[in-house]
Amino acid sequence: MGRIRAFVQDDIPRVAELNWQFLQGQTDPHPRRLEEYLRQVCFQNPWFDSSIGSLVYEEGQRVVGFLGIVPRPMSVNGKRIQAAFGSGLVVHPESRWTLAGPQLLAAFMDGKQDLAMTDTAGALSQQIWVRLGGSTSAAYSLQWARPLRPCSYALYAMSRFRRDGKSGAGGRACEVLHKTVNSVATRIPLRRFRWPSSGATEEELEIDTLLHSCLPGCSADYSLRPEYNRESLGWLLDFMSRMKAYGNLRKVALRDATKEIIGWFIYYVKCGGVANVVQVGATTNVHMKTVFDHLSCDAWNHGAIGLHGKLEIRHAQDLSESRCFFWGTIPLLFRARNPELAKLVQLGDAFLSRLDGEWCLRFGSSGQERTSATPNLLSGKESSPAALKSAAPGNFPPSQAPQARSTK
Numbered sequence: 001m002g003r004i005r006a007f008v009q010d011d012i013p014r015v016a017e018l019n020w021q022f023l024q025g026q027t028d029p030h031p032r033r034l035e036e037y038l039r040q041v042c043f044q045n046p047w048f049d050s051s052i053g054s055l056v057y058e059e060g061q062r063v064v065g066f067l068g069i070v071p072r073p074m075s076v077n078g079k080r081i082q083a084a085f086g087s088g089l090v091v092h093p094e095s096r097w098t099l100a101g102p103q104l105l106a107a108f109m110d111g112k113q114d115l116a117m118t119d120t121a122g123a124l125s126q127q128i129w130v131r132l133g134g135s136t137s138a139a140y141s142l143q144w145a146r147p148l149r150p151c152s153y154a155l156y157a158m159s160r161f162r163r164d165g166k167s168g169a170g171g172r173a174c175e176v177l178h179k180t181v182n183s184v185a186t187r188i189p190l191r192r193f194r195w196p197s198s199g200a201t202e203e204e205l206e207i208d209t210l211l212h213s214c215l216p217g218c219s220a221d222y223s224l225r226p227e228y229n230r231e232s233l234g235w236l237l238d239f240m241s242r243m244k245a246y247g248n249l250r251k252v253a254l255r256d257a258t259k260e261i262i263g264w265f266i267y268y269v270k271c272g273g274v275a276n277v278v279q280v281g282a283t284t285n286v287h288m289k290t291v292f293d294h295l296s297c298d299a300w301n302h303g304a305i306g307l308h309g310k311l312e313i314r315h316a317q318d319l320s321e322s323r324c325f326f327w328g329t330i331p332l333l334f335r336a337r338n339p340e341l342a343k344l345v346q347l348g349d350a351f352l353s354r355l356d357g358e359w360c361l362r363f364g365s366s367g368q369e370r371t372s373a374t375p376n377l378l379s380g381k382e383s384s385p386a387a388l389k390s391a392a393p394g395n396f397p398p399s400q401a402p403q404a405r406s407t408k
Contacts, residue, residue: 002098004107007054007066012038014063015056018090019363037363038068040239046232047071052084052113057091057100065091065100067108070358073227074115076341080227084113087120087358102128109134109335115345117334119357129333139348140332142311144324146296152305156274196293205251205264207234213261214253218281224341224350236360237266244268245364246276250302254287254294263291266355271303278360279353280309288318296322310354 007015012035019038020030042054049071057065068088074081086108091100105128109116119140121129130136147153205214211233219225241249247270254263263282269275280295282288299307311319311326319326332352336342344350354360 002057002059002064002095002100002103004055004057004103006050007042007056007068009039009043011056011063011066015066018063018066018092019088022092023088023090024363034363037243041070041361042068045070046235047073049082052082052111055104055107057095057098057104059095059098064095064098065089065104067104068358069108069111070361071113072356074224075227076224076344081114081341082112083115083117083226084108084111085358086116086118087361089125102132105129106132114338115334115336115341117332117345117357119332119352119354120359121330121333123330126330126333129335134333134335135342135346136331136333137345137348138328138331139313139346140310140352141328141330142313142326143329144309144311144319144326146307146319146322146324147305148296148300148307149305152272153274156305195297196290198290198293199257200254200262200290200294202252202254202294202298205253205266207237209253209261210251210264214264214281214283217283219351222349222351224344224352226351226356236355240278240360243362243364245360245362246270247273248302249278250298252294252298254291262287263294265291265295265298267295267299267307267309269299269302269304272305274306274308275299275302275304277307277309277354279355285314288315289322292318292322312353313348 016030016034016038020026020034047070052069052071054069055067056063066088067086069084069086071082071084074083086105089101089104091104105125109129109132116134118125118129126136207230211228211230215228237249237251246268249266249268251266252264253261256262261283263280265280266278267275267280268278277295280291282291296307316326332345334342334345336345
């Protein structure tokens with residue numbers, strides 16, 4: 001019989017091996033940076049609490065299962081509560097008959113936190129979660145997408161169609177169409193993306209600006225809100241910048257003619273790929289469309305073929321007017337000790353962006369360490385790490401807007 005116990009630092013090499021083989025799908029030995037990643041996320045994060053830590057499933061002296069748990073302080077109408085996100089659930093295939101996965105999830109859900117959540121679970125995890133007494137919130141299940149380069153985005157959608165296991169005549173037809181459109185699209189000059197005429201200026205988003213001028217006003221209308229300080233917010237943004245899990249991290253603030261902050265956006269950009277939005281906000285609703293226009297233009301200038309983000313219902317109209325479309329995914333999974341707290345999450349009365357869960361803590365590597373080429377749908381070829389780095393530079397200097405590239 002196996003047992004569940006706390007994850008300790010001596011377990012890191014074995015857990016890294018499980019992660020690399022059965023979550024990353026790799027057959028070679030795991031890289032040492034994966035061990036450092038686990039150490040930083042599980043033991044060196046600014047919210048670390050030994051009483052709400054990650055768990056392993058052990059058979060004899062052998063670790064065969066793991067569930068990462070990261071505490072995240074939040075508040076409900078000003079009252080401090082303890083939340084925790086679970087992620088990275090992995091069990092060795094030979095030990096799945098022991099139901100180690102459900103046991104790890106059950107141990108997490110019964111932990112000391114007031115609110116247990118996960119925002120990256122698959123369909124199977126959702127079924128197990130509900131069977132164990134957890135709940136789902138459809139209010140956080142919608143995503144939005146904004147194609148920026150329609151032909152290239154269509155190629156991306158078709159490549160996802162094939163990769164997700166579509167076979168037979170439909171899959172073969174999709175492959176032929178992919179090659180045909182790719183051949184034509186690479187010969188079509190890209191239309192310049194018009195720079196917004198709002199008069200707003202862009203600058204590097206500083207931690208203090210985000211902490212004091214952006215987040216308080218944007219989250220004020222929600223009953224449940226994440227709690228940050230300068231240390232925790234700085235650690236998180238630095239971690240995301242170094243991991244590059246979804247590309248290069250860009251952080252931009254917008255000021256109006258009077259130099260007042262009107263909005264901001266944080267997102268990952270990858271030249272020739274889809275840019276993933278972490279958080280976008282405006283100090284007042286009237287500025288939301290302006291902020292989104294600047295985000296779209298910034299992503300286009302950095303080579304993105306489209307934008308993807310997590311939908312806040314109150315912004316649906318602005319996004320729709322900006323030519324976005326929406327689709328549903330796995331809902332947020334949660335378990336709350338207090339029924340009133342559960343109701344807030346169920347109804348969507350919680351300010352939860354991709355900055356606040358485990359999505360932003362995904363393992364990645366720096367451009368110098370990237371071992372595989374990244375598909376560049378703008379050219380139909382493979383782009384080297386050096387080319388990607390030069391094509392998608394880091395944040396521009398304060399008050400300097402990036403210029404649209406010539407398409408001639």
